[in-house]
Amino acid sequence: MFSADTEQWARDTFHHSELGDRRRSKRLVQLASSLANHLGQSLVQSLKSPADIEAAYRFTRNQAIDPQAIAEAGFAATVENTKHYECLLALEDTTSLEFSHSTVRGDMGHTTSNNYSRGMFAHSVLLFAPHEQHVVGLIEQERWTRNIKDYGKSQNHAKRPYLEKESYKCERASRAMETRLGEGMSKIISVCDREADLIEYLAYKTSNQQRFVVRSMQSRCILESEDKLYQYSASLTDAGMRTVQVRQKGGRKARRAVCEVRYAPITVKVPSNKKGEPVELYYVGCQEREQEKGLNWHILTSEPVRSKEEAERILDYYEKRWLIEEFHKAWKSGGTQVENLRMQSKENLERMVVILAFIAVRLHQLRYLGLNKEEAEKQSCEMILSPQSWKILWSKQEKRKPPKKAPSLYWAYINLGKLAGWYDSKRNGRVGWERLWEGWFILQTILEGYLLAKSLDL
Known part of the structure; x- marks a missing residue:
């Protein structure tokens, strides 16, 4: 099921990997986690340092790793x-x-x-x-x-x-x-x-x-x-x-x-x-x-x-x-943007295609949870968002102090869309793929900035 913690999700999904070397499996988990946090972004955009970027490209180019x-x-x-x-x-x-x-x-x-x-x-x-x-x-x-x-x-x-x-x-x-x-x-x-x-x-x-x-x-x-x-x-x-x-x-x-x-x-x-x-x-x-x-x-x-x-x-x-x-x-078009990949060979491309397929399932789980309004209103948004994440989203969207109890999953689904500029013009409460993943990406970016500022005591 859907996990709010992308690192935990990546470990749960790929910890069975048999790639011939434990370091490759560890890199796979790190790469999947970064890509899941930066939906639709390239390797360069989703990774934090030149060293991480180079390691990711070595992984995708490694002919010993079978997709x-x-x-x-x-x-x-x-x-x-x-x-x-x-x-x-x-x-x-x-x-x-x-x-x-x-x-x-x-x-x-x-x-x-x-x-x-x-x-x-x-x-x-x-x-x-x-x-x-x-x-x-x-x-x-x-x-x-x-x-x-x-x-x-x-x-x-x-x-x-x-x-x-x-x-x-x-x-x-x-x-x-x-x-x-x-x-x-x-x-x-x-x-x-x-x-x-x-x-x-x-x-x-x-x-x-x-x-x-x-x-x-x-x-x-x-x-x-x-x-x-x-x-x-x-x-x-x-x-x-x-x-x-x-x-x-x-x-x-x-x-x-x-x-x-x-x-x-x-x-x-x-x-x-x-x-x-x-x-x-x-x-x-x-x-x-x-x-x-x-x-x-x-x-x-x-x-x-x-x-x-x-x-x-x-x-x-x-x-x-x-x-x-x-x-x-x-x-494809609404989330991980798999068709925008740029790789030097079919094998390199296929490694990324596979990873993005499982990330797409994760996004699919998020959206389906939100589409089922009756059930989503009964569930806590902490099914998909960490306490820090939903409190940042609340402050951004509600413009007031977060409540002690986490709001509903449906609230998170709607407000992730609104964060990306979605407006319910059709009155059907259905956030499209593009707005949903864009809202998720914006929230992750805000969260990363907050955590960085906190670590520097700014």
């Missing part, structure tokens, strides 16, 4: 945290990291349909506790670059073996999680978007008794009807209505969608061009009827769905997918 070893330390810390929960959603998604700086572009591959784009891909799995409403941490992340010479290879996608396709990443992620979690895998429910709707993946998950919720990408053939799945779903009995909050994305405005809910057990046939046995699943549909191009979810799951309440629970799980997208925002 995956850094990641495994963070994953191990997440595994420890899973022991506190009975049910966890493994929210999965893929994003691209694009780098424009000329020094590293030569080591990168293409990331879009534009052959001139350069960067890497990352498939991340973020654990979320649905009952406790906690962002727990990263449990898996795979990073890769495409070979520029293979640009356009997707045209031959259907002819390539499953194990050679990028889409195998979903099964690979599940295998990695099972290796790390062992018996704890039984409490994990993978929640994936349409990229995971592969008959091989569905068969793997069911045959290994792994739990999942996957949004359907295609209307599959099923044993229950001569019609395909989507047509069959229209014949199912309406189980009631559900209101879904459609989130703003790109040019799409946020809105409330009123949907019909349907559910049924189904058996998915294996496509004629592939081998295997039919896969027994449960189907949950959530369709908006009042708009021609409205919300339309077809969900496949291993979880038993025999009632409206169980169908609603599956939809609740799927709706939490936005949290992995918010992690990407914290990692």
Whole structure:
């Protein structure tokens, strides 16, 4: 969970690191702590002395340090945290990291349909506790670059073996999680978007008794009807209505969608061009009827769905997918600014990319705590701020003597945003990523100045 003390957080996250030398592990903790205290800043801006800056650059350039070893330390810390929960959603998604700086572009591959784009891909799995409403941490992340010479290879996608396709990443992620979690895998429910709707993946998950919720990408053939799945779903009995909050994305405005809910057990046939046995699943549909191009979810799951309440629970799980997208925002444009990194090689870059991924999770935890206003108002702000920090923030924002009892977590969340110039113009109480990390940075800067002045008796 979120720790107010960045040094303690860095130790908790990376103390498992096996980098071949204890001094490297110590440097990793120091580097992560400094970067977490100076979100979005470069190495030069986040470190205090020329010696620290040089040591940090030596760390990122050290070919003996495997970026995956850094990641495994963070994953191990997440595994420890899973022991506190009975049910966890493994929210999965893929994003691209694009780098424009000329020094590293030569080591990168293409990331879009534009052959001139350069960067890497990352498939991340973020654990979320649905009952406790906690962002727990990263449990898996795979990073890769495409070979520029293979640009356009997707045209031959259907002819390539499953194990050679990028889409195998979903099964690979599940295998990695099972290796790390062992018996704890039984409490994990993978929640994936349409990229995971592969008959091989569905068969793997069911045959290994792994739990999942996957949004359907295609209307599959099923044993229950001569019609395909989507047509069959229209014949199912309406189980009631559900209101879904459609989130703003790109040019799409946020809105409330009123949907019909349907559910049924189904058996998915294996496509004629592939081998295997039919896969027994449960189907949950959530369709908006009042708009021609409205919300339309077809969900496949291993979880038993025999009632409206169980169908609603599956939809609740799927709706939490936005949290992995918010992690990407914290990692990229809204927090650690990972795409602004300037390194001399792909390996150097990847070491920093991994460290910043775990810092982004920390920022994500902070923001999610604040977004849950009802719970955040019950919690003390000392969950995220030291006594000195919140008292400085209080004096800066409230212009009066701090109270004896620490104010609420929600107060801290709102006032960190206000410290960076945020104004609740939309009246929704949601501080954006940029203002939140900027407010955090400003507060840390003020705190450092205060501590320096105090040490000099100014």
